[in-house]
Amino acid sequence: MLVLKNGTYVTSDEEQSTDEIVISYEEKAVSLIREKYSVDDELAIQRQRDTKPDEFNEYFAYCEKCKEKAKIF
Numbered sequence: 001m002l003v004l005k006n007g008t009y010v011t012s013d014e015e016q017s018t019d020e021i022v023i024s025y026e027e028k029a030v031s032l033i034r035e036k037y038s039v040d041d042e043l044a045i046q047r048q049r050d051t052k053p054d055e056f057n058e059y060f061a062y063c064e065k066c067k068e069k070a071k072i073f
Helices: 025-034 039-047 053-072
Strands: 002-005 008-011
Touching: 025 053, 039 053
Parallel strands: none
Antiparallel strands: 002 008
C-alpha cells in the first residue's frame, strides 16, 4: 500500500506512523486556491487574461496570498 509522506509516496512498511500525514507546500497552496477557483475557472481566467485584466489580477493576487499562507502552515 502506498502512503503519501512529505510529498512523496512510500510503501506502508517504509512509513513510520499512520498518525502523521504531511502535506507538501504545493498541495497546500492548490488546496487553498481550490477553495475559490476550480481548475476550469483557472483555465478560463488564463484564456481571458488579456481581455479581462481586472479579473486576472484579482485571481493572481488571491493565488499569491494562498501561496504565502501555504508557506506558514
